Amino acid sequence: MDALKLLDTPLIVLPGMTDADIDTQWDLHVLRVQMTDGFLQGTIDPETYFDFMAQQGYEPEQLMDDAEENLQFAIQKGLKIEK
Amino acid sequence: MARRFSQIKRGAEYNKGLDNYVQYLRDSETRPTKRLQGGVRGTRRVLLIRAVTPFGMTLSAGEVYQVRASQDSITGIGSAVGTTRLITPAPTADLNINKKFKPARVSAFRGSGTASYVQSKVTKLFYLKYEGDSFSLPFGALNETEEEADGARAVRVAVLSVFGSADIKRVSFSPERVPV
Numbered sequence: 001m002d003a004l005k006l007l008d009t010p011l012i013v014l015p016g017m018t019d020a021d022i023d024t025q026w027d028l029h030v031l032r033v034q035m036t037d038g039f040l041q042g043t044i045d046p047e048t049y050f051d052f053m054a055q056q057g058y059e060p061e062q063l064m065d066d067a068e069e070n071l072q073f074a075i076q077k078g079l080k081i082e083k
Numbered sequence: 084m085a086r087r088f089s090q091i092k093r094g095a096e097y098n099k100g101l102d103n104y105v106q107y108l109r110d111s112e113t114r115p116t117k118r119l120q121g122g123v124r125g126t127r128r129v130l131l132i133r134a135v136t137p138f139g140m141t142l143s144a145g146e147v148y149q150v151r152a153s154q155d156s157i158t159g160i161g162s163a164v165g166t167t168r169l170i171t172p173a174p175t176a177d178l179n180i181n182k183k184f185k186p187a188r189v190s191a192f193r194g195s196g197t198a199s200y201v202q203s204k205v206t207k208l209f210y211l212k213y214e215g216d217s218f219s220l221p222f223g224a225l226n227e228t229e230e231e232a233d234g235a236r237a238v239r240v241a242v243l244s245v246f247g248s249a250d251i252k253r254v255s256f257s258p259e260r261v262p263v
């Protein structure tokens with residue numbers, strides 16, 4: 001399991017979204033993936049990362065809750081986490 | 084209140100969850116195991132050998148990198164990824180095997196439209212779980228000049244198209260990691 005999946009912020013497609021909306025959201029998703037990767041690799045400091053994610057609508061506390069839940073799931077399932 | 088602290092309103096709920104979590108960690112030695120409880124064992128996923136052309140490496144003609152892909156995901160979104168991005172290698176293929184190489188990967192979820200509240204074993208809090216199928220497949224470049232971002236976008240468009248009119252759809256992408 002990729003460590004990126006612990007802090008997953010996927011593109012969510014909702015009914016009524018146009019192709020242009022989906023494209024915009026996809027670009028933001030890719031940006032979030034790059035930021036998360038940088039954070040996990042240690043090239044982006046936590047403060048910058050969490051500020052960025054807060055601007056993207058992901059509350060840091062919620063994000064860490066989700067990450068912890070995902071981590072717990074991975075441990076329960078015996079998944080190996082790769083950075 | 085700043086947006087990033089608005090969760091504080093749920094403090095009471097989280098406090099209960101935290102107590103249960105601490106208890107869960109304390110019980111780890113004495114918690115009944117599956118050996119005592121029994122139950123149904125899930126089906127083990129079948130992983131198949133496939134190959135990709137990496138985005139970030141220049142290879143000689145015909146050279147590819149080995150990856151693994153689950154049978155379920157190939158059935159679910161294999162047609163969206165296509166057989167050029169995820170190759171079934173011939174026995175004579177020039178196959179590189181490097182565990183440090185991690186291919187770009189698309190993960191997708193197609194909701195069935197129903198959701199139910201289930202209880203976390205760890206925090207004992209209830210959370211909303213959407214029923215549906217999850218798929219995850221590695222993919223490579225279509226040709227030597229394709230950029231990773233373009234490839235990811237093309238795969239995303241194809242996956243959403245395969246999912247059709249499902250109410251809940253989620254797609255995410257993990258970038259390729261090339262060994263250095």
